[in-house]
Amino acid sequence: MESPQKVSKCCCNGNSQYYCFYCFRHSSKKSSFRCHHSFVGSMRHLLIVTILISGNCITRVSSSCFMMKGQPNNIVPTARRMMMSLQTKNPLTTIGFSHCMPIRKLNHRLNYLSTTALTSTRANHEVTKSHDVNNVAIVGGGLAGLSVAYHLLKKTTATNKDRTTSPFLRLTIFDKAPVGTGGASSVAGGLLHPFSPRGKLIHMGLEGLDATNHLVSVASKYEPQCILRDQMYRLALTEQHQQQLEETATKFPQHCDWLDATEMNDICHTSESRGGLRFKSGKVIHVPTYLKGLWKACEELSSKQYCGDDDDDVGIEWVLLQQNNQQEEPSSPPTQEEWKNMLQDFDTVVLSAGAGLLQDQLLTATSESPEASSSWPVQLVRGQSVELQVPTPATTSITSPSSTDIETQSPSYEAVLCGKYVTPLLESNKMLIGATHEFQRDPMTAEEVTKDLRERSYDLAPWLWDDGVVDTITHGWRVQSNRGPHGRTPILGRIPSPLSLSSTTEEGDDIDFVLHDNAWIFTGLSSRGLIHHGLYGEILTDAILANDEEGMFVKHSHLQWWKKFFAKSL
Secondary structure (H helix, E strand, C coil): CCCCECEEEEEECCEEEEEECCCCCEECCHHHCCCCCECCHHHHHHHHHHHHHCCCEEEEECCCEEEEECCHHHHHHHHHHHHHHHCCCCHHHHCCCCCCCCHHHHHHHHHHHHHHHCHHHCCCCCCCCCCCCCEEEEECCCHHHHHHHHHHHHHHHHHCCCCCCCCCCEEEEEECCCCCCCCHHHHCCCEECCECCCCCECCCHHHHHHHHHHHHHHHHCCCHHHEEECCEEEECCCHHHHHHHHHHHHHCCCCEEEECHHHHHHHHCCCCCCCEEEECCCEEECHHHHHHHHHHHHHHHHHHHCCCCCCCCCCEEEEECCCCCCCCCCCCCCCHHHHHHHHCCCCEEEECCCCHHHHCCCCCCCCCCCCCCCCCCEEEEEEEEEEEECCCCCECCCCCCCCCCCHHHCECCCCEEECEEEEECCCCCEEEEECCCECCCCCCCHHHHHHHHHHHHCCCCHHHHHHCEEEEEEEEEEEEECEECCEECCEEEECCCCCCCEEECCCCCEEECCCCCCEEEEECCHHHHHHHHHHHHHHHHHHHHHCCHHHHHHHCHHHHHHHHHHHHHC
């Protein structure tokens, strides 16, 4: 026999409606209500989430009724669409609710779902009211951070032409090191191309190539030497790999062409290849120099915005978080409360510091292992590379596309990929070979790094290992996002507070921590930082300026993956 029905009373402007939590049939009079569904506790939470999503405000909730401001008729269609899309009798079970969920965890989930995970159920997307973006803090000045900084300045410079009514953008970048000298970005290999190791076009590869090429052209106006080569090579060492790369050359003749074994061996100074690809649309970038050029471009854009008379009132600033010199010990990273105090005067905050966000526990991390990713769907991977010094070779006919001044300084050594990579550096007698992939807590020693890279890259450059001398070991941490249908997609969007920012008391109790009420995040570029930082930096900038994360997800649905991860894991 069916259990007695239980319904919810909705009071709005004096109009009361009784709703069945299951089928959403409703009536203004309880006596005339005809529904025989039993009450399912978690279904009440679904209706609450739906109301929040619909833009209404719940003022009171009890076990049997709720009060709200807004028109209840708008709720029912939305809730039905939500249930139909999930295709289950109890959709909250699908998205991770349980009937005995602790109230604290339930509140976190309701807050999260009401603002992020289920917003895609709206039939028609409506852009939210724009948020004033006048004073922005960016935590991390690597590839991601400088991309966002440039696009923010570029777009606000284009729109804020009347500075008498529209204030100019103030932008502050917080980083541990000067421009181009810290983090994984400063030790990146700098190989710009849109293909996977097997020759497949990566997701958003061509769009990313165009976006990064634009930023490189901008930066090269200030730092011409940031472009080391305008092409690179990928070797085929096996028959299967040869077939894959030949197919790539056939599909994408505008971006690459196939070279036979003789041509490839002559160019790359190796006798082991079966041929390979020449990436005609790719570039070899000296990333530290590129970052310096991009920062100078940001400074010029900021100066164009600001027309004031106060020389001390600057529109852009680089703030060093830690001073490291011979007289003083390096200071410890700011605590969460110190971060909150530093960022409270900004109207917008963008977290783009990569591994530092987790290692310094700005985002949730465990005290036992600061390198752990904790609840975030990422891994921290340590990478170490070797700089080798070799005799200065003869010059090459390949010139830099950005400057004729360095034409005679370009060495004949080319950038070569096959598993590992070999790439030139600014110094004509140095080459970089990288990189290790270390997941363990303790780093490999210099001897272990050299041995590992020699074994894995000797066929790429036997002459380099035979004649070269190890000069420097470089290292950095990469934030590697979980693999999905499109490979490793970055984490991009608004931070759902207080879900992702939490602290632990001395007694071990979890407490909520809200860093900022308008905080965004851009991290997890993995090994695709160079190809994707320009594209996704502009996408995030558009969302920030429009205060419209949902619109970003509607246009680029693959970027929702990390929010869906949180929705399932809670």
